[in-house]
Amino acid sequence: MNDSLQGSSRLNSALIRKYINESTLLFVGLVLGVLSFCYFRVRVVGKLDTAQFQQIMDLLPKDWRKFSSVDFDWLVSYLGRTSFTLDEPMLVLLVSAWAIVRGSDVVSGELGRGTMEMFLAQPISRARIFLHHAMLTVVGVIVLVLVAWLGMSIGLWTTNVEETRYPEILGVPITFVGPKTAVVAELFGMPAGFLQPKMTEVPMSSEVDAIMFLPGLVNLFSLGFFLSAFSAMVSAMDSFRWRTLGILSAFYFANAGIKILGMSLEESPWVVYCSIFGLYSPANSIELAQHNLLDALQWVRYDEAGAFVSSGPLLNNLALIGLGVMCYLIGLKVFQKRDLPAPT
Amino acid sequence: MVQTSQLCKAFGSFVALDNVTLDIGHGKVFGLLGPNGAGKSTLIRTLMGFLKPSSGSAVVAGMNCHSDRLAVHQQVTYLPGDARVYGLMKGRSVLKQFVRYRTNASYQRALEVAERLELDLSRWVGLMSTGMRQKLALAVCLSVDCPLVILDEPTANLDPTIRARVLEFVSEARRAGRTVIFSSHVLSEIEEVCDEVGILKKGQLVFRESMSGLNRQHRITVGCPAGLPPVPESLAEILTITQKNDRSIIETPDRVADVLRWLAQAELGDVAIEPIGLKSVYQRFHQ
Numbered sequence: 054m055n056d057s058l059q060g061s062s063r064l065n066s067a068l069i070r071k072y073i074n075e076s077t078l079l080f081v082g083l084v085l086g087v088l089s090f091c092y093f094r095v096r097v098v099g100k101l102d103t104a105q106f107q108q109i110m111d112l113l114p115k116d117w118r119k120f121s122s123v124d125f126d127w128l129v130s131y132l133g134r135t136s137f138t139l140d141e142p143m144l145v146l147l148v149s150a151w152a153i154v155r156g157s158d159v160v161s162g163e164l165g166r167g168t169m170e171m172f173l174a175q176p177i178s179r180a181r182i183f184l185h186h187a188m189l190t191v192v193g194v195i196v197l198v199l200v201a202w203l204g205m206s207i208g209l210w211t212t213n214v215e216e217t218r219y220p221e222i223l224g225v226p227i228t229f230v231g232p233k234t235a236v237v238a239e240l241f242g243m244p245a246g247f248l249q250p251k252m253t254e255v256p257m258s259s260e261v262d263a264i265m266f267l268p269g270l271v272n273l274f275s276l277g278f279f280l281s282a283f284s285a286m287v288s289a290m291d292s293f294r295w296r297t298l299g300i301l302s303a304f305y306f307a308n309a310g311i312k313i314l315g316m317s318l319e320e321s322p323w324v325v326y327c328s329i330f331g332l333y334s335p336a337n338s339i340e341l342a343q344h345n346l347l348d349a350l351q352w353v354r355y356d357e358a359g360a361f362v363s364s365g366p367l368l369n370n371l372a373l374i375g376l377g378v379m380c381y382l383i384g385l386k387v388f389q390k391r392d393l394p395a396p397t
Numbered sequence: 398m399v400q401t402s403q404l405c406k407a408f409g410s411f412v413a414l415d416n417v418t419l420d421i422g423h424g425k426v427f428g429l430l431g432p433n434g435a436g437k438s439t440l441i442r443t444l445m446g447f448l449k450p451s452s453g454s455a456v457v458a459g460m461n462c463h464s465d466r467l468a469v470h471q472q473v474t475y476l477p478g479d480a481r482v483y484g485l486m487k488g489r490s491v492l493k494q495f496v497r498y499r500t501n502a503s504y505q506r507a508l509e510v511a512e513r514l515e516l517d518l519s520r521w522v523g524l525m526s527t528g529m530r531q532k533l534a535l536a537v538c539l540s541v542d543c544p545l546v547i548l549d550e551p552t553a554n555l556d557p558t559i560r561a562r563v564l565e566f567v568s569e570a571r572r573a574g575r576t577v578i579f580s581s582h583v584l585s586e587i588e589e590v591c592d593e594v595g596i597l598k599k600g601q602l603v604f605r606e607s608m609s610g611l612n613r614q615h616r617i618t619v620g621c622p623a624g625l626p627p628v629p630e631s632l633a634e635i636l637t638i639t640q641k642n643d644r645s646i647i648e649t650p651d652r653v654a655d656v657l658r659w660l661a662q663a664e665l666g667d668v669a670i671e672p673i674g675l676k677s678v679y680q681r682f683h684q
Contacts, residue, residue, distance in 0.1 A: 061501045067497035074490075075483065167481035171534060174445060174477070175498040176470040222436040395438060395479070 064177060068185040076155055080193055086147050087197050088204040094138040095208025098131065099257050127340050131214065131260040138205055139269040139335035142309075148197050148277045149305065153194060156284025157297040159186040160388055165294035169393060179389050187285055187381055194277035198270050206263040211253040266340045267334030268349035268366050275373035276333045280305075282377035286384035292394050326364070332373050338366035398423045398545055398576040399444065403453035406439055406600075411437040415600040416453070421578065421593070423544070428572050428591035428608075429580040430675075432683050435597040438478050441549050445475055457545060466607075471501070474541035478549035478580070480534030486522035488533050491522060495537045496679050507540030513562055530552045539566055544576045552586060562684050564590050584641045584675045594675065606678075610650070616672040617647045617656060620666030629659055648673060 163169035315325030325331040342349035351365030446466025
């Protein structure tokens with residue numbers, strides 16, 4: 054019994070070591086990419102004053118609003134703009150690259166390289182191989198998501214933003230930011246004209262709390278998990294890595310296209326949910342949970358009139374993870390049953 | 398140690414193995430011969446559990462090769478016909494990695510094999526020649542101490558000196574009481590190290606014989622102008638006699654002395670006696 058446990062843990066650590074060796078370079082590259090992208094993306098937000106950004110947004114045609122998963126007014130805020138980092142195609146592509154490249158390697162990658170034959174000749178079950186590979190890929194996704202968080206957080210901690218401060222009137226400190234200042238000032242019965250605004254620099258972390266990104270990060274992980282599982286499933290069915298990658302690329306871009314198409318069709322919002330990216334809406338999750346993180350536990354979003362707006366973060370994440378688990382189970386079953394072709 | 402019964406494997410309409418029935422005893426070296434596409438690798442890969450038989454069964458050490466493949470792999474070490482290992486590692490790391498997968502493998506033994514094969518383990522696998530990669534795979538395979546060794550064309554891509562070393566390893570395995578399945582295109586290698594030989598043709602096992610039985614088979618070519626004397630009843634069933642020009646070619650599976658005594662009754666011209674040999678048998682099926 055002891056020997057068997059020892060052998061098993063030795064085998065597990067050998068597999069983990071193998072997969073780490075195989076993926077270290079790719080992983081380090083992606084970590085650096087994600088870290089720098091998220092950091093610079095947040096820095097760029099700090100360089101653009103909210104008031105100026107509002108002006109830019111106001112210039113955009115109204116039709117364009119439907120392509121945003123969040124309210125445009127919220128998007129103007131620092132939280133909105135920094136949260137949108139998680140919606141950036143570049144970040145999604147970096148995390149997807151890990152999920153797809155590693156996921157596709159498990160069966161068709163080894164078969165394509167011709168290394169599967171010697172590997173499977175060892176007393177290692179196919180389930181153990183498949184599940185260890187899956188585990189390492191998912192851990193990689195988790196680390197990339199945490200690195201994205203770290204990059205954004207470093208950006209928040211190291212970036213100062215200019216804030217327009219107004220002098221105290223009647224002992225009431227008034228600090229309003231942006232073009233609404235005049236309107237709000239008038240509410241207090243004070244003409245905006247006489248106020249002498251004072252520009253001060255404050256750290257962006259005082260405007261945005263990094264913990265607020267959590268719902269969006271969970272959504273990013275869910276997408277990465279699904280893509281890893283889907284890639285592993287396709288890999289388990291195929292014998293050539295190049296073909297697996299072709300299928301996955303076609304799936305990826307077709308889904309991205311369907312989401313854009315769905316967003317443009319206001320009369321058929323369901324089209325968005327024909328795409329896997331219809332379930333990916335991190336900024337939206339953050340917007341929902343900006344006052345209370347538990348607000349992210351929503352299945353469906355309705356507007357004030359009770360009409361369906363979109364699926365909620367909870368549904369999106371559970372659907373992505375559920376589909377991912379299903380893909381992993383199918384992939385495992387296929388791998389266990391299939392004949393392994395000779396190397397070509 | 399290895400039994401197959403009516404083993405068939407078809408890929409669509411192509412039948413790669415057709416009713417192969419085989420029994421390889423403990424401690425024997427079994428040579429598997431056949432041209433490319435005859436089904437040698439398919440048979441081996443079915444024994445390894447990589448392929449599910451279309452019908453029939455394959456058993457190693459009493460365990461089903463497909464449904465119990467994990468237990469079977471504990472009993473087997475295998476060198477694939479096209480052995481490839483991960484390219485972004487050094488030879489030494491590859492040996493270490495494979496040794497970790499098994500409780501019955503030894504890194505020390507792997508190093509010894511590599512040394513005897515004159516393999517430079519400090520080189521990256523991706524920069525190794527085909528022959529070096531073959532040596533590395535051999536070192537991985539032979540580092541395992543288990544009852545069955547399956548070698549699919551182990552000497553391919555190797556120079557004559559190293560080929561001889563590989564044959565030494567096979568002989569050592571036999572001396573250690575291990576069973577070896579040795580697939581090769583090189584007839585002389587099979588003759589040198591095998592106890593038994595099987596020939597595959599289009600997925601069928603068309604010939605199977607022990608090497609000692611094969612060595613007892615002889616071909617006697619005689620010039621006999623007056624014709625051969627009547628064949629005694631005791632030899633009639635075993636002899637194959639063909640006429641070629643003015644010579645008679647007599648093939649006998651055994652009992653050469655009896656055949657010669659019979660021929661001595663006739664007035665013979667020139668006589669040539671030679672063992673039939675594997676080459677002749679092979680050519681009988683694959684010309």
